[in-house]
Amino acid sequence: MTDIAKQAAPAATDPGRVLIFDTTLRDGEQSPGATMTHEEKLEIAALLDDMGVDIIEAGFPIASEGDFAAVKAIAERAKNAVICGLARANPTDIDRAWEAVRHAGRPRIHTFIGTSPLHRDITRLTTDQMVERIHATVSHARDLCENVQWSPMDATRTEHDFLCRVVETAIRAGASTINIPDTVGYTAPRESAELIAMLRREVPGAEAIIFATHCHNDLGMATANSLAAVEAGARQIECTINGLGERAGNTALEEVVMALKVRHDIMPYTTGIDTRRIMQASRLVAAVSGFPVQYNKAVVGKNAFAHESGIHQDGMLKNAETFEIMRPEDIGLSATNLVMGKHSGRAALRAKLGELGYTLADNQLADVFVRFKALADRKKEIYDEDLVALMTDTAAGA
Ligand code: KIV
Ligand code: ZN
Secondary structure, X not given: OOHHHHHOHHHHHOXXXXXXXXXXXXXXXXXXXXXXXXXXXXXXXXXXXXXXXXXXXXXXXXXXXXXXXXXXXXXXXXOOOEEEEXXXXXXXXXXXXXXXXXXXXXXXXXXXXXXOHHHHHHHXXXXXXXXXXXXXXXXXXXXXXXXXXXXXXXXXXOOHHHHHHHHHHHHHHOOOEEEEEEOOOOOOHHHHHHHHHHHHHHOOOHHHXXXXXXXXXXXXXXXXXXXXXXXXXXXXXXXXXXXXXXXXXXXXXXXXXXHXXXXXXXXXXXXXXXXXXHHHHHHHHHHHHOOOOOOOOOOOOOOOOEEOOHHHHHHHHHOHHHXXXXXXHHHOXXXXXXXXXXXXOHHHHHHHHHHOOOOOXXXXXXXXXXXXXXXXXXXXXXXXXXXXXXXXXXXXXX
């Protein structure tokens, strides 16, 4: 095995294996208001490590003493995952990132620079100066650490010829993962795929490295763009739990992982994630970040496995596959939730009452059903306690 293959072992040995790079603790935490404490970061990192995340981006060590301490502590505790620290394209940042990750069993330095015309204006570097900077900084990182990832920030708005030139420079300087960020969530699925395909075709040395995709969700296309990149040959997806991240967030880990699992028939790629831990991770990140998960969020929303309409509930009771493409147990939920409300039908009411210990003859059910509908017209959602009260009133002849 080459050095590069060893660093990214699963993907290197299995061409269909996609590495999951979680950046909840770095890009996710950058979300305004999502700051986490040291202990909370350790708890999240331990769960990500346990659930099979391949690479954990633990933070941005130069950003603060707190970030440095958290990345270092996560690196010291990690059991399986590669632990990565972010650094801008300068030796001070890179040295600090290395100090923080060096004690990990499998450390990685991730260094980046904005390459689009807008970013070149900000850094006031000519294209030649930028290429020199990339060569120098990636080489410096590589002198410290075997495993170096490099990102051209705003790649999707960088001229293609310049993007090829900088990617080639980073590969020559020793980067083994090249991440292609859609920093402002601007790309679309076909373009995302074409960009990865173009880089793989045009850049000398591309066959020896892993391309990563890092998408933001400004137009709601982060998951689609990430999957399109995988279909074009990217083998690392950068994502966060619940899609936490700046502005509209990053690609959601639970979405890409479950999409690859559920639609393996048309996307024959695998991840190492134990999907049964997804709900636990979602709840933990929501609790510590203070960012609640929207009710209808794909995969982990409160309503993702909830059914209220009579037709859906009836279908679910007969065969869960009628209205569910994944099983709640696959993400760590115990069961589908039949929500009782004004759209529910008799079959669901009978089933729900059965769960609560009531077995009703048809004529009794008909009577309770009328009372239930009247209640549901007054109340948005009917809880188990409401049904028990309804049964008690019915028995008392109220
Ligand atoms: O979105 C982005 O460009 C980033 C880089 C630092 C990789 O998060
Ligand atoms: Zn980002």
